[in-house]
Amino acid sequence: SQTIHQWPATLVQPVGSPLSLECTVEGTSNPNLYWYRQAAGRGLQLLFYSVGIGQISSEVPQNLSASRPQDRQFILSSKKLLLSDSGFYLCAWRAGTALSGANVLTFGAGSRLTVL
Amino acid sequence: AQSVTQLDSQVPVFEEAPVELRCNYSSSVSVYLFWYVQYPNQGLQLLLKYLSGSTLVKGINGFEAEFNKSQTSFHLRKPSVHISDTAEYFCAVSGTSYGKLTFGQGTILTVHP
Secondary structure (H helix, E strand, C coil): CCEEEEECCEEEECCCCCEEEEEEEECCCCEEEEEEEECCCCCEEEEEEEEECCEEEECCCCCCEEEEEECCEEEEEECCCCHHHCEEEEEEEEECCCCHHHCCCEECCCEEEEEC | CCEEEECCCEEEEECCCCEEECEEEECCCCCEEEEEEECCCCCEEEEEEECCCCCEEECHHHCEEEEECCCCEEEEEECCCCHHHCEEEEEEEECCCCCCEEECCCEEEEEEC
């Protein structure tokens, strides 16, 4: 069966420090991968998605970047964190077929980032 | 472009009462519709989905939703709620392209004893 892992689960970082959040998926190949951010009272915002190694699409301009160095690994990064980067970051995957929209999106447990 | 509106940010209800969480969407193409539940400090878990066919879909934990194309709605219902249903619920819509999911703002359901 497929599983998705995110780490770290909780992170407290000072403003201006770098960030790296990792997400890995097991039990599937060539998944579509997604990073969402959940800020208090603002629902879920899609930040990045990837349909293959090295292929990253950004949904909103921001201080963050994403990379997909391996088929089942998705990394969210920042060189210098801002206070506004605080939030709950969720990685998700779904089977990458021609009609991907019909496939269920499965989420990781999330990483809570607090920037002070 | 797609959008989702969840009409209620918070819904308080007493245990064993029925509940309806409302969701409306807009899209220029055919869509797939989903409801997810999020318990505190956890990821999202799928409750149910509408892809095609019967407009009434049943999900886990006794929840069901009805797709109404003319009203562009996908309301979530449960005939009798439990304390354990207290959580945040998200309605979401997806087109066919890359499977990007657009979420509503969420509805916090609080079940009181």
